[in-house]
Amino acid sequence: MIRPRWEWAVDDATGGAVPDVTSPVFTTQYDAEQWLGEHWRELAAAGATVARLLHDGAQATPGVELRTP
Structure with missing residues (x-):
């Protein structure tokens, strides 16, 4: 069985890539989105x-802007 790959x-x-x-x-879109929700601040601090x-x-969805207030 081939599992879908989300990243x-x-x-x-x-x-450019950070x-x-x-x-x-991830094997599910839900898990990928949950991870981003938990780590977006760290990614933004790294320059993303x-x-x-x-x-x-x-690409499965439009890009998500990572901005800190």
């Missing part, structure tokens, strides 16, 4: 401005 691509303000930030791989949810390597 986050995390970009900086220039649209160095040293790696998303875990947008997180894009990928499903088996293809």
Whole structure:
């Protein structure tokens, strides 16, 4: 059985990948979204401005802006 792969691509303000930030791989969209909800502040502090949810390597949802108030 092949399980779906959900993971986050995390970009900086220039649209490039944020160095040293790696998303875990999830088997459900719910788990991936929950992880982002718990870690977005840390990602923003590392220089991330947008997180894009990928499903088996293809973008599945619009990007989520990571802005601190």
